[in-house]
Amino acid sequence: MILITGGAGQLAKEFQRFFKKNSIDFLAPNRLELDITDFDKVRDYILNNDIELVLNCAAYNLVEAAEEEKDSAYMINAYAVENLAKICKEKRIEFVTYSTDFVFDGTKDSEYTEEDEINPLSVYGRSKALGERLALEENKRTFIFRVSWVFGEEGKNFIEGVKTWANTRESIKIATDQVSSPTSTRDIVDITWKILNLRDRDYGIYHISGAGETSRYEQGKYILEKLGYTGKVLEGKCLDFTSYDIRPKYSKLSSKKVENILGIKIPSWCSRIDEYLKVGKTYLITGA
Numbered sequence: 001m002i003l004i005t006g007g008a009g010q011l012a013k014e015f016q017r018f019f020k021k022n023s024i025d026f027l028a029p030n031r032l033e034l035d036i037t038d039f040d041k042v043r044d045y046i047l048n049n050d051i052e053l054v055l056n057c058a059a060y061n062l063v064e065a066a067e068e069e070k071d072s073a074y075m076i077n078a079y080a081v082e083n084l085a086k087i088c089k090e091k092r093i094e095f096v097t098y099s100t101d102f103v104f105d106g107t108k109d110s111e112y113t114e115e116d117e118i119n120p121l122s123v124y125g126r127s128k129a130l131g132e133r134l135a136l137e138e139n140k141r142t143f144i145f146r147v148s149w150v151f152g153e154e155g156k157n158f159i160e161g162v163k164t165w166a167n168t169r170e171s172i173k174i175a176t177d178q179v180s181s182p183t184s185t186r187d188i189v190d191i192t193w194k195i196l197n198l199r200d201r202d203y204g205i206y207h208i209s210g211a212g213e214t215s216r217y218e219q220g221k222y223i224l225e226k227l228g229y230t231g232k233v234l235e236g237k238c239l240d241f242t243s244y245d246i247r248p249k250y251s252k253l254s255s256k257k258v259e260n261i262l263g264i265k266i267p268s269w270c271s272r273i274d275e276y277l278k279v280g281k282t283y284l285i286t287g288a
């Protein structure tokens, strides 16, 4: 039995669709059903349900709010992750968890690789970075997938935000000074599953990100054009929307490691957004 934590999240839902389609047994409790910060309950749940793999999709993702809610961010993104890794070690099972491009400071001018030094600028980034370290220290059989700008069906994501603005605003301002790459939950699930099914296990950190890079502004404009939006699209800066200067200016993750291991090419972020906007289309990652 596979446990997917944070069952109501967008990545967790993609795993559920994938497992249903492939007739794989899973449990996907939402936060109310299994709060990952309830350490004892989590241990009982994993032991009593004979869990053989944990996919931790639960996370505290509110980047700005985390500056005020440090305890929650650290508890969910670091200490609960450590606890999950520890229980998996006790049960001698593999542990998978997800991290973020926000562990980097954004000063590099080329794609971030798994070997690059981390230097998070925010509480969110630091809490995720600590979760990575504690999980790897606790359980050698841990996979950490760093992902960026995630979007998936039924998710609370940037594309859905843009759709709402398109329906309610005559002009839309979006930041030009944040560059990375949108990443589809379908690619994250597909790659996670392929890595987990390799015969030779190479635990540790992997980056997954849609091919290409873009600013939030360019991404927003791309979506608005597809939606046929006729209002104005204005260039802004991150600091027009928040007083916290904590988002890396550039955080594109290099996916070369997973692409080389699996012999695949992750499709471009725009092609995945095209598919997302016509929800329901199935697609496969093409072989290299």
Ligand SMILES: NC(=O)c1ccc[n+]([C@@H]2O[C@H](COP(=O)([O-])OP(=O)(O)OC[C@H]3O[C@@H](n4cnc5c(N)ncnc54)[C@H](OP(=O)(O)O)[C@@H]3O)[C@@H](O)[C@H]2O)c1
Pocket (backbone or CB within 6 Å): 005, 006, 007, 008, 009, 010, 011, 012, 030, 031, 034, 035, 036, 037, 056, 057, 058, 059, 060, 061, 076, 097, 098, 099, 100, 101, 147, 148, 149, 150, 151, 155, 156
């Ligand atoms: N979304 C992004 O753009 C992005 C970017 C980089 C990395 N990531 C990482 O990718 C992974 C998947 O993210 P996602 O986009 O699927 O996130 P998501 O849609 O926000 O889902 C996270 C889920 O975790 C749940 N959760 C929060 N605290 C919990 C707790 N204590 N116990 C159990 N569940 C809890 C949330 O429930 P509530 O909604 O009820 O709180 C939510 O359903 C995460 O590790 C995230 O940090 C995401």
